[in-house]
Amino acid sequence: xxxxxxxxxxxxxxxxxxxxxxxxxxxxxxxxxxxxxxxxxxxxxxxxxxxxxxxxxxxxxxxxxxxxxxxxxxxxxxxxxxxxxxxxxxxxxxxxxxxxxxxxxxxxxxxxxxxxxxxxxxxxxxxxxxxxxxxxxxxxxxxxxxxxxxxxxxxxxxxxxxxxxxxxxxxxxxxxxxxxxxxxxxxxxxxxxxx
Amino acid sequence: xxxxxxxxxxxxxxxxxxxxxxxxxxxxxxxxxxxxxxxxxxxxxxxxxxxxxxxxxxxxxxxxxxxxxxxxxxxxxxxxxxxxxxxxxxxxxxxxxxxxxxxxxxxxxxxxxxxxxxxxxxxxxxxxxxxxxxxxxxxxxxxxxxxxxxxxxxxxxxxxxxxxxxxxxxxxxxxxxxxxxxxxxxxxxxxxxxxxxxxxxxxxxxxxxxxxxxxxxxxxxxxxxxxxxxxxxxxxxxxxxxxxxxxxxxxxxxxxxxxxxxxxxxxxxxxxxxxxxxxxxxxxxxxxxxxxxxxxxxxxxxxxxxxxxxxxxxxxxxxxxxxxxxxxxxxxxxxxxxxxxxxxxxxxxxxxxxxxxxxxxxxxxxxxxxxxxxxxxxxxxxxxxxxxxxxxxxxxxxxxxxxxxxxxxxxxxxxxxxxxxxxxxxxxxxxxxxxxxxxxxxxxxxxxxxxxxxxxxxxxxxxxxxxxxxxxxxxxxxxxxxxxxxxxxxxxxxxxxxxxxxxxxxxxxxxxxxxxxxxxxxxxxxxxxxxxxxxxxxxxxxxxxxxxxxxxxxxxxxxxxxxxxxxxxxxxxxxxxxxxxxxxxxxxxxxxxxxxxxxxxxxxxxxxxxxxxxxxxxxxxxxxxxxxxxxxxxxxxxxxxxxxxxxxxxxxxxxxxxxxxxxxxxxxxxxxxxxxxxxxxxxxxxxxxxxxxxxxxxxxxxxxxxxxxxxxxxxxxxxxxxxxxxxxxxxxxxxxxxxxxxxxxxxxxxxxxxxxx
Numbered sequence: 001x002x003x004x005x006x007x008x009x010x011x012x013x014x015x016x017x018x019x020x021x022x023x024x025x026x027x028x029x030x031x032x033x034x035x036x037x038x039x040x041x042x043x044x045x046x047x048x049x050x051x052x053x054x055x056x057x058x059x060x061x062x063x064x065x066x067x068x069x070x071x072x073x074x075x076x077x078x079x080x081x082x083x084x085x086x087x088x089x090x091x092x093x094x095x096x097x098x099x100x101x102x103x104x105x106x107x108x109x110x111x112x113x114x115x116x117x118x119x120x121x122x123x124x125x126x127x128x129x130x131x132x133x134x135x136x137x138x139x140x141x142x143x144x145x146x147x148x149x150x151x152x153x154x155x156x157x158x159x160x161x162x163x164x165x166x167x168x169x170x171x172x173x174x175x176x177x178x179x180x181x182x183x184x185x186x187x188x189x190x191x192x193x194x195x
Numbered sequence: 196x197x198x199x200x201x202x203x204x205x206x207x208x209x210x211x212x213x214x215x216x217x218x219x220x221x222x223x224x225x226x227x228x229x230x231x232x233x234x235x236x237x238x239x240x241x242x243x244x245x246x247x248x249x250x251x252x253x254x255x256x257x258x259x260x261x262x263x264x265x266x267x268x269x270x271x272x273x274x275x276x277x278x279x280x281x282x283x284x285x286x287x288x289x290x291x292x293x294x295x296x297x298x299x300x301x302x303x304x305x306x307x308x309x310x311x312x313x314x315x316x317x318x319x320x321x322x323x324x325x326x327x328x329x330x331x332x333x334x335x336x337x338x339x340x341x342x343x344x345x346x347x348x349x350x351x352x353x354x355x356x357x358x359x360x361x362x363x364x365x366x367x368x369x370x371x372x373x374x375x376x377x378x379x380x381x382x383x384x385x386x387x388x389x390x391x392x393x394x395x396x397x398x399x400x401x402x403x404x405x406x407x408x409x410x411x412x413x414x415x416x417x418x419x420x421x422x423x424x425x426x427x428x429x430x431x432x433x434x435x436x437x438x439x440x441x442x443x444x445x446x447x448x449x450x451x452x453x454x455x456x457x458x459x460x461x462x463x464x465x466x467x468x469x470x471x472x473x474x475x476x477x478x479x480x481x482x483x484x485x486x487x488x489x490x491x492x493x494x495x496x497x498x499x500x501x502x503x504x505x506x507x508x509x510x511x512x513x514x515x516x517x518x519x520x521x522x523x524x525x526x527x528x529x530x531x532x533x534x535x536x537x538x539x540x541x542x543x544x545x546x547x548x549x550x551x552x553x554x555x556x557x558x559x560x561x562x563x564x565x566x567x568x569x570x571x572x573x574x575x576x577x578x579x580x581x582x583x584x585x586x587x588x589x590x591x592x593x594x595x596x597x598x599x600x601x602x603x604x605x606x607x608x609x610x611x612x613x614x615x616x617x618x619x620x621x622x623x624x625x626x627x628x629x630x631x632x633x634x635x636x637x638x639x640x641x642x643x644x645x646x647x648x649x650x651x652x653x654x655x656x657x658x659x660x661x662x663x664x665x666x667x668x669x670x671x672x673x674x675x676x677x678x679x680x681x682x683x684x685x686x687x688x689x690x691x692x693x694x695x696x697x698x699x700x701x702x703x704x705x706x707x708x709x710x711x712x713x714x715x716x717x718x719x720x721x722x723x724x725x726x727x728x729x730x731x732x733x734x735x736x737x738x739x740x741x742x743x744x745x746x747x748x749x750x751x752x753x754x755x756x757x758x759x760x761x762x763x764x765x766x767x768x769x770x771x772x773x774x775x776x777x778x779x780x781x782x783x784x785x786x787x788x789x790x791x792x793x794x795x796x797x798x799x800x801x802x803x804x805x806x807x808x809x810x811x812x813x814x815x816x817x818x819x820x821x822x823x824x825x826x827x828x829x830x831x832x833x834x835x836x837x838x839x840x841x842x843x844x845x846x847x848x849x850x851x852x853x854x855x856x857x858x859x860x861x862x863x864x865x866x867x868x869x870x871x872x873x874x875x876x877x878x879x880x881x882x883x884x885x886x887x888x889x890x891x892x893x894x895x896x897x898x899x900x901x902x903x904x905x906x907x908x909x910x911x912x913x914x915x916x917x918x919x920x921x922x923x924x925x926x927x928x929x930x931x932x933x934x935x936x937x938x939x940x941x942x943x944x945x946x947x948x949x950x951x952x
Contacts, residue, residue: 013946016942060595060624062626115923171921176922
């Protein structure tokens with residue numbers, strides 16, 4: 001076998017290896033972005049509470065932190081961004097438009113990726129306490145009291161309800177690789193008003 | 196990578212020098228291939244995000260400023276907008292629009308409501324009617340401050356009051372004071388608008404959404420609006436709900452994008468036999484009572500208010516009428532509206548001048564999703580249309596900016612290739628700093644070279660709040676350049692686009708979907724490549740005319756010249772003169788033959804007001820003078836402007852308690868499909884009366900039924916919340932990457948075994 005004949009044999013694995021690395025890199029990048037953004041958001045949110053004005057986490061951001069969700073039992077905590085556009089969701093959970101703020105009458109809906117910020121959602125059990133701190137520093141405690149699986153366009157969430165509710169939403173099923181129309185909803189009701 | 200290199204190095208040591216060079220080139224080839232693939236994957240990424248229509252629509256804060264805000268003593272609550280009905284009547288050259296919105300106060304307290312909504316930039320708002328519970332209020336035009344004071348007074352006295360204010364020429368706010376518990380509010384706005392004409396095609400557009408605006412610096416206006424003592428600024432107990440409205444650093448108040456069921460009906464009386472009638476973004480049903488009339492309705496009942504409604508119609512004849520002349524007599528004056536389409540004169544032997552085209556593309560975050568795809572496709576098309584003799588450059592901007600070539604370069608295949616790959620790699624992210632990009636586009640380095648026509652093609656959604664700064668930049672720096680605005684996406688800021696194009700003496704093209712890219716860009720290029728009609732003037736033979744636009748703009752191929760005039764008498768004729776390319780052209784229209792039109796005086800006044808605003812921008816008139824002109828016109832013609840508002844304070848006396856309100860007494864028409872008894876729940880009749888006119892409009896029906904309930908109970912699913920997509924493809928990518936790596940490793944091992952060393 002001549003040496004020239006070796007080249008195509010090397011090229012195929014090389015190309016495949018590079019492609020593999022690029023794909024793997026992109027996947028890691030999504031996670032890295034999600035992690036790093038939370039650090040910056042944490043800072044911005046602290047300043048938001050201190051100053052009383054929305055603070056952008058980085059100067060070119062099109063969104064800003066509006067709340068912090070904590071589940072003490074799971075040691076999970078994450079900063080919520082205004083709006084639930086795809087761009088915002090890459091950095092943190094989004095406060096779904098047209099829903100009220102935490103602590104208000106109605107349903108506050110927060111949504112995040114199942115494989116990054118709301119990965120902990122599958123471990124939240126009924127009865128768990130969820131704390132939501134708003135950007136004015138007030139913290140509201142909710143208790144998880146139900147879960148449901150719905151289509152994204154038939155969430156059944158009534159934004160006009162008289163109760164004080166919280167819904168955390170993420171993609172369902174949790175371990176699927178591709179995105180589908182189904183969403184997992186964790187319902188919670190206010191038990192301790194703002195302090 | 197290093198691992199594999201190490202594996203490969205042992206056989207390679209024995210390679211001759213020549214072979215090594217060959218290997219080097221091969222590896223380079225492979226790398227190039229990989230980079231190509233990487234680019235492919237990146238573009239897949241943006242296509243991926245484009246599959247989320249709900250994201251393109253829902254963006255921070257727009258929802259809350261778009262929906263009705265109800266104010267109580269201890270904060271704010273949200274009310275649901277239950278439905279919007281848009282009723283348009285096209286009579287020849289004008290559109291009369293009636294927009295009715297129904298809200299309810301679901302709480303047990305008395306409320307004040309404020310909401311923000313978009314209207315067409317050329318629209319003249321002249322009527323406000325409001326039914327709050329069972330009170331009918333009709334709006335009156337007043338100076339802005341005065342109107343605000345009247346409203347405040349009424350609010351404090353516990354009277355019901357309504358106020359319509361202009362925030363931007365295409366964005367309005369309504370406030371309603373003292374809405375009782377469980378009451379329903381019905382708001383009706385009417386406006387007048389000229390029909391758009393382009394070549395053979397006539398069109399109208401109803402804006403449904405105002406995208407959130409990027410504000411590079413605090414916009415003083417948004418503070419003005421709220422800090423005027425109506426309590427908006429003092430909501431300290433719970434500032435969060437409207438923080439985005441009162442804190443200018445983050446977002447303009449002028450934002451709006453609710454998912455609200457909207458019904459649209461268009462009565463089209465074109466005045467000539469109609470050919471094709473087409474709705475661009477919505478499914479419609481079209482009825483044809485006669486050849487010149489059409490009734491257009493939405494095919495599937497109410498739709499979410501998430502993309503602008505666009506309707507176009509063509510005459511049955513091959514060629515659209517090239518001249519239209521309409522008149523209206525109001526008071527002591529006659530008003531005239533003329534449409535004249537100059538003939539398209541083919542340049543015989545003479546070749547058109549080569550062009551220097553500067554393309555500017557907005558790749559800010561607001562362009563994410565389908566907008567950036569449309570923008571890129573449009574720009575790719577434009578690059579493909581350049582002639583070898585042309586010069587061009589490409590500028591992209593978000594909150595940063597890149598100019599592709601240091602100076603405009605020849606449109607040879609190499610340069611176009613560079614530009615194509617530059618554009619292909621663009622991704623939507625970051626803020627929108629439009630002014631520096633416009634400044635860069637207008638900086639004319641070859642000013643002395645008159646052999647080139649200089650054109651700037653600016654692709655953006657115009658989602659900025661500092662419009663005035665952009666206008667000032669254009670009017671100060673335009674020089675010989677002409678600015679062609681291309682509005683991208685389902686709801687671009689048309690006011691910004693039209694005004695910028697006007698100041699830049701170019702045109703505005705709207706591209707609302709990917710399918711429209713080819714057709715609209717072809718039209719635009721017909722304009723770019725053909726000589727404009729310049730040096731236009733109009734002369735009236737007998738009448739003394741107050742003409743608008745006062746300086747007639749240049750007109751591009753297939754565009755009509757639209758002019759409005761106020762005349763002391765309807766006699767003689769008007770002669771319009773200009774130059775098409777280098778040939779003189781003129782046309783004379785006899786005024787006596789003008790057809791009767793409706794609402795022309797308002798269009799004239801609106802146009803005059805726009806002229807005054809332009810003069811103010813370009814410093815041709817002092818701000819005081821311009822404001823005086825605007826105020827006089829607005830008060831005379833009952834128009835809402837920057838300086839005037841409509842205010843209504845309980846003019847119609849309140850009804851005695853218990854007396855039912857009859858349908859006939861209601862001075863405003865309920866939208867088709869809304870049943871009066873169900874809306875107000877006061878007529879003691881069987882609920883299943885056969886008055887439910889539109890049974891197929893399921894959404895509307897359900898919601899009207901919900902209105903009847905005295906206390907807020909759960910609304911059925913139409914009011915439900917849409918949930919965003921919440922999965923990334925990170926794991927999919929990582930797994931695919933691992934599989935590819937494993938395969939390559941296997942192949943390598945396999946290869947080595949095969950090698951007879």
